[in-house]
Amino acid sequence: MKIAVFMGGISSEKEVSVRTGTAILNSLIRQGYDAYGVTLDKNNLLTAFIENEYDLAYLALHGEYGEDGRIQGLLDILGKKYTGCGMISSAVSMDKDLTKKIAQAVGVRTPKSYTRENLENIDKFPVVVKPSTEGSTVGLYICHNKEELLDAVEKSGEKDLVIEEFIKGEELTVGVLEGEPLGVLKITPKIGLYDYKSKYTAGMTEYEYPAKISEKSYQEAMEYATIIHNSLKMKGVSRSDFILKDGELYFLEVNSCPGMTETSLVPKLATLKGYTFDDITRKIVEKFR
Incomplete structure (x- = not known):
């Protein structure tokens, strides 16, 4: 069985993904598996899965375009086996x-949640603002008052956010x-x-x-x-x-x-x-x- 360890990608967690993938690849090689690594970037995000030969895709990808179901859906279409969660589980989680x-x-x-639409009703601080679909605490803010909260939401742009009480x-x-x-x-x-x-x-x-x-x-x-x-x-x-x-x-x-x-x-x-x-x-x- 030939195993391709896919790492990198184009998310904000690319660096961590490379470290994860490298550690996994070294582990597989150490155990005698026929494994090799594939580092993804914007130029080969699609073609890497099509042009490489492998029986199993070992996914060491974090964040968007890797952990969110899109790559899993592609592999489903290609009929390739892959590690980890399926498309729906990946997308929802x-x-x-x-x-x-x-x-x-x-x-x-879970902590109490708020939405962008009811920010004015928040009267208990601190609260946490973080992107709904990123990890590694990227883009996380701890807001201690209304001014900090509105600033954090503005800095987050159009991203979907989780706004919740800070416990x-x-x-x-x-x-x-x-x-x-x-x-x-x-x-x-x-x-x-x-x-x-x-x-x-x-x-x-x-x-x-x-x-x-x-x-x-x-x-x-x-x-x-x-x-x-x-x-x-x-x-x-x-x-x-x-x-x-x-x-x-x-x-x-x-x-x-x-x-x-x-x-x-x-x-x-x-x-x-x-x-x-x-x-x-x-x-x-x-x-x-």
Whole structure:
């Protein structure tokens, strides 16, 4: 079986995708798979999938044109096998607003949401403003008053936005591998927010896994993440993010293709089940044997 690892792309998360793809490719080669890498850009975003030879597309793509269902739909049309979620699951989970509505419908608690149309009615701050279809905290604003809120919305342009109450608490994340919850990890940035720099710079964030929280909250986080994974009919690996405040757990978002870099969270969580990085990539590939 020939495996092509697709990475890069044209989203704001291209750099992280290349790092994810490189780590996955090295893992596959280390295990003896016939694998090679393909870096996508604006010039080959379509042709790369048509002109290369492969039996399996291992998708290491983050953000738009990679994690949002468009590439998955293309591969469906081409009749090619690929890792991760299908077109519909990818598209829905990429939209934070839609995902929150599904989470609420299946009984998972989320922060209070607002829309552009009712900004004037917001009287409780701080609130969070973030693009509905981007990750890695790109374009995220924490607004402490009406002026900052209106400025953040203006700077966001015409993008679809998630506007929600800012809940200050313990930041948690849960990985799910093929329907199996891996455990709960607590994220503590050394400076400020868990932003792009904190995520991808070694040493800027402390990670506690398993998270030292109550057993009730720990089990609830794993249950919520599994419910989200299954409700969206996700495949492969997903990672759900939460905030824990005063014993109450709030779901924030889910990633259908979480990072797999040297500082990524899923490989850390996998160790709680005794899985190595190579175990993760092998489990995903072996589904297509």
